[in-house]
Amino acid sequence: MGAAADDRFSRQQRFAPFGAAGEARTRAATVAVVGLGGLGSWIADHLARAGVGTLRLIDRDLVEESNLPRQGLYGEADARAGRPKAEAAAERLAAIGGPTRLEPCVVELARKNVAELLGGADLVMDGLDHFAGRFLLNDWCRQQRVPWIYGGAVGGSGSVLRIEGEEGPCLRCLFPDAAGAVGGDTCDTVGVLSPLPALIAALQCSEALRFLAGDRRPARLWHLEPWEGRALALQPGAPSPECPVCARRSWPALEAAAESEEAKLCGRDTVQIAPAATAALDLERMAARWQGLGAVEQGRFLVRLRLDGVVVTLFRDGRALVQGTDSPARARALYERLIGR
Ligand SMILES: [Zn+2]
Missing domain, CATH: 3.30.310 (TATA-Binding Protein)
Structure with missing residues (x-):
């Protein structure tokens, strides 16, 4: 690596808990970002700037004008042209430059393609806005023992949890059913202000870099309500004895009958x-x-x-x-x- 590249990443290398070893591991890693909206666009931006080796950018949607207040990487020209988010994101990230290999995938993550899309990833980042997709991520990642980082941001509150290893809970342990997970709220119904998803995405990326650097201290379940001035970092506890994935080693989202898409x-x-x-x-x-x-x-x-x-x-x-x-x-x-x- 040349002197210019050393200088580019000198500040993160100088951060002692990350250091040159964290830098090298990050450069060798493949990270899949699933969903490139309010969370995923910022996640992709942070991880590309941090010099992650390969970023797989997975999103099914087109850029729309109503995305622009809170989704980084996109502009009005993308919305006017109705460009796929994965394509627009890859172009913007390529302009930032650096060593990252970008793999835009304009597809919807589904049971039929989850292994192909996530296979080979060292880490999976949740940039989704729906629990059906998150449960699919959860079940596949648990089955394949791939760590993933959940992030959710709706209305005034957001949460983050790195899900990895048998000692900690999975998403189904925390939210046994999708409808109860956020009381049925979505950003379409209760709205969201742009700093919240950006904050949650940054926290997901902080967990990602900590993981890529080899820090294996137990994850915290983060819960933030910036508007109310509340922030919690909780012990996530043990897996639930009721959880189909953790207690019975079954994978509901992978075993579902033919997808009714x-x-x-x-x-x-x-x-x-x-x-x-x-x-x-x-x-x-x-x-x-x-x-x-x-x-x-x-x-x-x-x-x-x-x-x-x-x-x-x-x-x-x-x-x-x-x-x-x-x-x-x-x-x-x-x-x-x-x-x-
Ligand atoms: Zn579980």
């Missing part, structure tokens, strides 16, 4: 269609097939068609976002007509 509402007027089987699509052929139906646009990760007031964005794995409708039936019909499977 199909059509679901995803935001205010966007429906996602995700076929259960994955077969790579030829986007160029699809773009050619759609010529004449409406305005067609093709990017590295997608092909897009505007017709009859809706925008259909199709990804290589067959997943599509239909913007401009809140009717899963209408979106499904459109999908069958345009993609035909």
Whole structure:
């Protein structure tokens, strides 16, 4: 490594508990960031700046204007163009420079692809905003003994926990059911101010760097309510004897019957269609097939068609976002007509 690279990372190397050994381990690590929204965009930014060796950037969504107040890495041009977050994030992180290898993945994490997406990761970062996805992360990471760092931020409060090893609890120990986890609140219903997810993401990254540096002291369960001026660092306790994962070594999210993905509402007027089987699509052929139906646009990760007031964005794995409708039936019909499977 040259003198310039030494200087770039000199401040983190000089922090004694991290030091040159932490630096070397961080440079050799592969970290998967799942979800690149309010948490994940800041997580990716911190970890790229810290010089993590490989960052896998996993997100299913497109940048929207309502993301801009609290999601780092994106700008109005990304929202106007409806770019995939993973693509826009990778471009922004590449501009920051440094040694990090970036692997943008424009996909939805699901049971069918979790092993492919997370395989080989030394650490998984939770940048998700829904518990179905977190339980999938939890179960796969527990089964494969890959450490992961939970982060949640909704309304006025946020939490962080590094989940690793048999002595500590998993996410299912803490939240036996998804609905009870946050009282059903989401950022869509109760809102959020931008400092909270940025704070939670930074705390997740602090835990990540501590882990990558080889510090194996027990994790704390962090709970922050900055608006109220409250901060707690709790002993997370032991695994629950009721937990299916920790007590019975079963993995509900991995064993669920065929995923009922199909059509679901995803935001205010966007429906996602995700076929259960994955077969790579030829986007160029699809773009050619759609010529004449409406305005067609093709990017590295997608092909897009505007017709009859809706925008259909199709990804290589067959997943599509239909913007401009809140009717899963209408979106499904459109999908069958345009993609035909
Ligand atoms: Zn558990």
